Amino acid sequence: MKKIIVIGNGMVGYKFCEKLVSKPNRNDYEIEVFGEEPRPAYDRVHLSEYFGEKSAEELLMAPANWYQENNIKLHTSSLISKIDTQKKEITTYRNETYTYNYLVIATGSSPFIPPIKGSEKAGVFVYRTLEDLDAMKSYASKIKKEGKAKAAILGGGLLGLEAANAAKELGMETHVVEFAPRLMPRQLDLPASNLLKSKIESMDIKVHLEKATSEIVGNGAIEAMQFNDDTNLKVDMLIISAGIRPRDELAREAGIKVGERGGIWVNNQMKTSAEDVYAIGEVALYNNGIYGLVAPGYDMAHVAVEQITGGDVTMVSSIDMSTQLKLIGTEVASFGDPFIENDDVSVIAFENKHKGIYKRINVTKDGKKLLGGILVGDASDYNTLFQLYINEMKLPENPEDLILGARGGESSSVGSVMDFPDSAQICSCESVTKGSICGMIKDETCTSLSDVVKSTKATTGCGGCKPMVVDLVNETLKSLGKEVKETICEHFHYNRQELYDLIKINKVQTYDEALNLFGKGDGCETCKPLLASLFASIYMETANKQVTIQDSNDRFLANIQRNGTYSIVPRVPGGEISPEKLMVLGKVAQKYDLYTKITGGQRIDLFGAELHQLPLIWKELIDAGFESGHAYGKSLRTVKSCVGSTWCRYGMHESVSFAIEIENRYRGLRSPHKLKGGVSGCIRECAEARGKDFGLIAVEGGWNLYVCGNGGATPKHAILLAEQLDDETCIKYLDRFLMFYIRTAAPLTRTAPWLEKLDGGIEYLKKVVIEDSLGIAEDLEKEMQGLVDKYECEWKQAIEDPEMMKRFKHFVNTDDSDDNIEYVSLRDQKMPKAWV
Amino acid sequence: MEQLLQQYQSVTQNKVMHWFNAGNINDFPENGGACVKYKSKQIAVYNFTRKSAWYACQNLCPHKMEMVLSRGMIGDASGIPKVACPLHKKTFSLENGENLNGEDYKIATYPVKIENENVYIGFTD
Numbered sequence A: 001m002k003k004i005i006v007i008g009n010g011m012v013g014y015k016f017c018e019k020l021v022s023k024p025n026r027n028d029y030e031i032e033v034f035g036e037e038p039r040p041a042y043d044r045v046h047l048s049e050y051f052g053e054k055s056a057e058e059l060l061m062a063p064a065n066w067y068q069e070n071n072i073k074l075h076t077s078s079l080i081s082k083i084d085t086q087k088k089e090i091t092t093y094r095n096e097t098y099t100y101n102y103l104v105i106a107t108g109s110s111p112f113i114p115p116i117k118g119s120e121k122a123g124v125f126v127y128r129t130l131e132d133l134d135a136m137k138s139y140a141s142k143i144k145k146e147g148k149a150k151a152a153i154l155g156g157g158l159l160g161l162e163a164a165n166a167a168k169e170l171g172m173e174t175h176v177v178e179f180a181p182r183l184m185p186r187q188l189d190l191p192a193s194n195l196l197k198s199k200i201e202s203m204d205i206k207v208h209l210e211k212a213t214s215e216i217v218g219n220g221a222i223e224a225m226q227f228n229d230d231t232n233l234k235v236d237m238l239i240i241s242a243g244i245r246p247r248d249e250l251a252r253e254a255g256i257k258v259g260e261r262g263g264i265w266v267n268n269q270m271k272t273s274a275e276d277v278y279a280i281g282e283v284a285l286y287n288n289g290i291y292g293l294v295a296p297g298y299d300m301a302h303v304a305v306e307q308i309t310g311g312d313v314t315m316v317s318s319i320d321m322s323t324q325l326k327l328i329g330t331e332v333a334s335f336g337d338p339f340i341e342n343d344d345v346s347v348i349a350f351e352n353k354h355k356g357i358y359k360r361i362n363v364t365k366d367g368k369k370l371l372g373g374i375l376v377g378d379a380s381d382y383n384t385l386f387q388l389y390i391n392e393m394k395l396p397e398n399p400e401d402l403i404l405g406a407r408g409g410e411s412s413s414v415g416s417v418m419d420f421p422d423s424a425q426i427c428s429c430e431s432v433t434k435g436s437i438c439g440m441i442k443d444e445t446c447t448s449l450s451d452v453v454k455s456t457k458a459t460t461g462c463g464g465c466k467p468m469v470v471d472l473v474n475e476t477l478k479s480l481g482k483e484v485k486e487t488i489c490e491h492f493h494y495n496r497q498e499l500y501d502l503i504k505i506n507k508v509q510t511y512d513e514a515l516n517l518f519g520k521g522d523g524c525e526t527c528k529p530l531l532a533s534l535f536a537s538i539y540m541e542t543a544n545k546q547v548t549i550q551d552s553n554d555r556f557l558a559n560i561q562r563n564g565t566y567s568i569v570p571r572v573p574g575g576e577i578s579p580e581k582l583m584v585l586g587k588v589a590q591k592y593d594l595y596t597k598i599t600g601g602q603r604i605d606l607f608g609a610e611l612h613q614l615p616l617i618w619k620e621l622i623d624a625g626f627e628s629g630h631a632y633g634k635s636l637r638t639v640k641s642c643v644g645s646t647w648c649r650y651g652m653h654e655s656v657s658f659a660i661e662i663e664n665r666y667r668g669l670r671s672p673h674k675l676k677g678g679v680s681g682c683i684r685e686c687a688e689a690r691g692k693d694f695g696l697i698a699v700e701g702g703w704n705l706y707v708c709g710n711g712g713a714t715p716k717h718a719i720l721l722a723e724q725l726d727d728e729t730c731i732k733y734l735d736r737f738l739m740f741y742i743r744t745a746a747p748l749t750r751t752a753p754w755l756e757k758l759d760g761g762i763e764y765l766k767k768v769v770i771e772d773s774l775g776i777a778e779d780l781e782k783e784m785q786g787l788v789d790k791y792e793c794e795w796k797q798a799i800e801d802p803e804m805m806k807r808f809k810h811f812v813n814t815d816d817s818d819d820n821i822e823y824v825s826l827r828d829q830k831m832p833k834a835w836v
Numbered sequence B: 001m002e003q004l005l006q007q008y009q010s011v012t013q014n015k016v017m018h019w020f021n022a023g024n025i026n027d028f029p030e031n032g033g034a035c036v037k038y039k040s041k042q043i044a045v046y047n048f049t050r051k052s053a054w055y056a057c058q059n060l061c062p063h064k065m066e067m068v069l070s071r072g073m074i075g076d077a078s079g080i081p082k083v084a085c086p087l088h089k090k091t092f093s094l095e096n097g098e099n100l101n102g103e104d105y106k107i108a109t110y111p112v113k114i115e116n117e118n119v120y121i122g123f124t125d
Helices: A011-021 A044-051 A064-069 A130-145 A158-169 A190-202 A249-253 A294-308 A382-390 A434-442 A449-456 A466-479 A496-505 A511-518 A527-539 A579-591 A611-623 A655-666 A727-744 A751-757 A761-769 A777-789 A794-799 B002-006
Strands: A002-007 A029-034 A072-075 A080-084 A089-092 A097-099 A102-105 A109-111 A124-126 A150-154 A173-177 A205-208 A213-217 A224-227 A232-234 A237-240 A244-246 A277-279 A323-327 A330-336 A345-352 A357-364 A370-376 A425-427 A566-568 A595-598 A604-609 A636-641 A675-680 A694-699 A702-707 A719-725 A823-826 A829-832 B018-024 B032-038 B041-048 B053-058 B073-077 B080-084 B091-093 B112-115 B118-123
Touching (some): A002 A011, A044 A130, A044 A158, A064 A072, A080 A249, A130 A158, A130 A237, A158 A173, A158 A323, A190 A330, A190 A357, A190 A370, A330 A382, A382 A425, A425 A434, A425 A466, A434 A449, A434 A466, A449 A466, A496 A511, A496 A527, A511 A527, A579 A595, A579 A604, A579 A611, A595 A829, A604 A611, A611 A794, A636 A655, A655 A675, A655 A694, A694 A727, A719 A727, A719 A761, A727 A777, A751 A761, B018 B032, B032 B118, B041 B080, B053 B080, B053 B112
Parallel strands (some): A173 A205, A636 A675
Antiparallel strands (some): A080 A089, A089 A097, A109 A244, A224 A232, A330 A370, A357 A370, A566 A604, A595 A604, A694 A702, B018 B118, B032 B041, B041 B053, B073 B080, B080 B091, B112 B118
């Protein structure tokens, strides 16, 4: 067995391990990793999210036990002090020595601190590790208590703007100071930089360009930055992000060849000048360059693994530095040579200052090839443009269509991702080609998007390739005649469950925010109600908050009927109603001349109310003690009951009391589709509980709980989930079952078809609900209890708020009512005039 | 019924004889619609707040002849602004009134302009 030692456990060092353990001859190697940070490798690219929603745990590339499970010995907090390439041994700072057969140096880089007087002062930070961020956080909270809240970032490059985002997340007034006349000088030209600057400034971050800092001033702690044009900026905290320097000191001392300006020299096999010593990532000097991006680092890890394990993969000669990212809410992308301008090149640029969009492409004079470009404000074309560039594909006749869109022509100018050659690299973070994605589906290694993601790791890096991978998977599946997991609509490239998680994890509060973050366009009648339902299921938000994304009925809290009038169904829990309340319904129906009918769910439906009458009617009903019945929503409708043991001579338990308890518990609960329940007092089953999404039938010793039944077009009997439960357990299981359904079902899917599609069926469901096989039962219960506690009658809410009431008017410019409504009479009640 | 439909004929910007003040922009919900009465006509007006655009069309859905379109959800289909009727989710382009489900009825559309926070709809009568 040969021993591989890896120095450095950053993103690239981790990627080396990950690629190595997936090799078939992995067991020929013993792997030992030394990292100087206290934590295993984490995602440095998304570091600023540590101040937002992500914990240190969530940023980990793999959990700590991953290394153990894969038989990798990981030493954290272990600095290496020496390499001896003759003895093939390394020494730790504790003076322990370890010998190797192969050594991989992945020590990365450290932030470059320009030689500015005063940079040692308190309040000056660098931006590289979680420890740096922790230190900033505690310093910021300390000085904020003293009323100081101004932070500056030295450096307006990519990382500097990330750091600015972090400072803003800390609640600081944020300034970015850049020496060059542009932001992101390596990626953007002047118009792009100007646009980005104005976008960033609109987010309350001030940008100072062409400022050379000569001194950091302050008595012990930083108080101001002095610039060499004699101006200064008062700040209470400074984050230096002025570039990186490779951590090559170990190699340098060991006599391994390093570059003049730093970096360990490597050839295209990632080999250094010393035998069996490799260098990868930001420390490696390849083709005279240091590459501070994660994608080339991962490629290097791949090459090193191949070389060590006997493969012959080598590094490509020109490293692609294309990037696409979201900076402080603005999409920015740059690819190929973004600046090239000479006689053989045509530059096509488009700027829309009003919308904040800048696009530039550099094309060969003959218009055939794309050489590079820049996108700011809208980078949705990036994937396509990047593929055209990297694969040197032929461009459409009018290359300007690439950034302006085909105007007036028939279809898209570029064609679909299916037109790319098999060699097209779709995911550049993980080096996954179109050929490998489509191949895995064709040879049936993978049958779904999640399979492909699992096997290839495509989309797990920056995620920018997700839409293309989705298209490739769907199109290939379709071409094989297979069913495809569809995304919800053209505006969101996700399914319901993915959106559920995205909204919850990112704490998204409004539809507009969701569309900005995860979607495009103006939405439609599919995604709007779907997201409305998600907001309701996650936050128990009523339909009064985001009125215009609600489905037709939810928007006006009533069911629209044939002639555009509405029907009203107050809640009658368990179908039990006192004569007094029954008379109120009768009187209201009489007063407003409403057609009256008993529903299938043991309540009373009043038809023919005009929009402006709804609040008047509801005011009367609420005063009499009624509340919304949510008959208009994809939500809990009724829990039907038989009369039970109080009156019935056969009854085993009190079905009415329990039905009322359950209906009141879940009232207002929004779900992927409507929910109906039933409770029967004995096995004669008068409440038809087995025709419901959940049904309880009283038996000796408790309740039998049935789930996933329905009437309707494809009737299904509910299936037994658990037997002889007491009231409390019954509710516990119901909480878990309903919440699990709400979390995972596809849109507009009732419980029966949901169960049919659930892998493992009812046995799996039993394991999740009863045995808690997923370990989420407590979560599900808590979540449900949270929703139950937040319940509020949305009709009461609406009539008490004049702003919410505004929508119940037929015309905005007059109090007239709709004069187009005609009725006829039938069996002494009114009916809408029939449609022709 | 035909007579009802006859009332609604698309108006283009250059044919407008009368700009009717339909109310303040705040009378209309954001990213949604509301109905305006003009003489005997019912006009649906939509405020696409996300892209600062306004559209107007007949309130009458030509599918079942009900005055409901203003209560429909709005959005876009491949960039074309549209409304979905609340009764059967028939969708119509707000640019040219065409049915986007491939059926052959269409709706009349009207130009809208905003001046001093007031919403004006253009008519020929």
